[in-house]
Amino acid sequence: MDHRGVIQAQGGSVYASKGWDQESPLLASTGYAHLDSLKEEIGQRETELRVEGFRQAKTFIDRMIARGGSETAPPIIRKSYPQPPNKKGRIVDIDIFYGKAFIP
Amino acid sequence: MITHFFKNFLANSDEYRRVENYWISRWNDIMKNRLDSDWSYPWISTGAPDLLDGNPIFSAVSPSKRRGVRIIQHEPTSDKVEILAWTDLVGGKFHDPDAIQELVISCALSDAAADFAAAMIGPWVEGKSISFNRVDGGRIIPDNDHDDCRVSRIRSPFAA
DSSP states (O other): OOEEEEEEEEETTEEEEEEEEESSOEEHHHHHHHHHHHHHHHHHHHHHTTHHHHHHHHHHHHHHHHTTSOOOBSSEEEEEESSSOOTTOOEEEEEEEEBOEEEO | OOOBSOTTTTTOHHHHHHHHHHHHHHHHHHHTTOTTSOOBSOOEEOSSTTOOSOTTSEEEEETTTTEEEEEEEOOOOSSSOOEEEEEEEESSOTTOTTOEEEEEEEEOOBHHHHHHHHHHHHHHHTTOOOOEEEEETTEEEETTOOTTOOBOOOOOTTOO
């Protein structure tokens, strides 16, 4: 497949991920849906510990939409949120390994 | 009192380029006696050439060692040293031949933070382990740390 990546929540003994591996670039709407699915999967408490991480991850997708999608990987695109990190190590990552993502 | 540098790098593209060059210079200092290595930079993109968000500000990879370094820089939020670090895996599980084990350092740029980052990167690029002392759940402080530095390690789900 030409377009591959993953959005994940990790830290604090939690790991959940939503990946894609497909022939067409990932739609931004699917990216938002992945964020929502992750929140549901990790539950309210862990989501609350990552509020800022999820907010910044959404902002990244917003910014990619505004420019018509991400650059084509490789090079790998890898984002870790929030920045600055929270002290409890709760993180939301967005990785794009191949192809393009978050197109309008 | 810690002096932070390039505090406005996210709002000023010239300052951002100077920060990029600063980290390249620090990297070259670390690597100057390690010329036989296959480390190269950059490794990871921010997502777009016009996305100057410091996430990451510098990255490098060694395919032979299956190791990477990713430095994320944020604006300072205090007058203390601000640095956190963790290890993670990129692109697969621990035994996956394509997986890269990365050292991630997130900091606000100051002399102390950069020196501390360099002290972690040095052994990492040689394939050595980095010693951490656990402080409490999810937060780990390395042996040579001081009070204002916090280093944490995320327990990677990919690790064996």
